[in-house]
Amino acid sequence: xxxxxxxxxxDCAEGRAANLPxxxxxxxxxxxxxxxxxxxxxxxxxxxxxxxxxxxxEMASLIITEDRKSSTLILPHATLRDTAxxxxxxxxxxxxxARQLTFGSGTQxxxxx
Amino acid sequence: KxxxxxxxxxxxxxxxxxxTLSCSPISGHRSVxxxxxxxxxxxQFLFEYFSETQRxxxxxxxxxxxRQFSNSRSEMNVSTLELGDSALYLCASxxxxxxxxDYGYTFGSGTRxxxx
Numbered sequence: 001x002x003x004x005x006x007x008x009x010x011d012c013a014e015g016r017a018a019n020l021p022x023x024x025x026x027x028x029x030x031x032x033x034x035x036x037x038x039x040x041x042x043x044x045x046x047x048x049x050x051x052x053x054x055x056x057x058e059m060a061s062l063i064i065t066e067d068r069k070s071s072t073l074i075l076p077h078a079t080l081r082d083t084a085x086x087x088x089x090x091x092x093x094x095x096x097x098a099r100q101l102t103f104g105s106g107t108q109x110x111x112x113x
Numbered sequence: 114k115x116x117x118x119x120x121x122x123x124x125x126x127x128x129x130x131x132x133t134l135s136c137s138p139i140s141g142h143r144s145v146x147x148x149x150x151x152x153x154x155x156x157q158f159l160f161e162y163f164s165e166t167q168r169x170x171x172x173x174x175x176x177x178x179x180r181q182f183s184n185s186r187s188e189m190n191v192s193t194l195e196l197g198d199s200a201l202y203l204c205a206s207x208x209x210x211x212x213x214x215d216y217g218y219t220f221g222s223g224t225r226x227x228x229x
């Protein structure tokens with residue numbers, strides 16, 4: 001699976017949009033981009049994933065660049081409960097592929113009141 | 114519906130002992146994965162089970178083992194505990210193993226193991 005690069009930490013004001021970048025310049029054509037987050041002392045929580053089109057769900061939006069070498073997770077109106085470590089993961093998603101998630105160091109997002 | 118349940122939540126063991134951790138996946142989920150999380154190494158994949166068979170294994174010594182039962186519940190065992198085995202052990206479940214669309218894993222809250 002391709003390696004990802006994320007900033008170690010970011011701050012965001014409560015109520016504002018949080019934009020978390022992820023670089024995955026070696027991503028292959030069949031690799032998806034996944035985002036998980038981990039709130040302190042809890043298990044990681046799935047947020048969103050995509051292949052090449054932008055995706056949106058009730059939690060967040062995922063913007064993937066046209067060349068797919070980077071992506072941005074957007075939390076439209078960050079709250080204090082969004083303070084967590086956010087992980088960007090890329091992996092193949094096909095029949096028979098190994099299904100483990102390879103976590104990097106992630107980005108510690110701190111939402112400030 | 115109930116989430117992924119891991120027991121116990123906290124555990125203290127002595128070096129050299131063995132330990133068994135339990136994971137009950139979401140009802141209907143048949144794939145269970147285990148991860149170890151430490152401050153130094155982060156989140157690392159241990160192994161995955163589906164239909165009572167280990168499908169994938171991470172780079173951990175043979176002291177780490179697991180199994181899955183017919184009801185999809187899973188246990189992992191660590192024998193001859195070392196101080197470095199102190200970690201948060203996380204279990205994750207997903208609906209299917211061979212699928213062209215990943216719906217995302219659901220993780221439990223983990224078992225915090227401390228080896229003294």
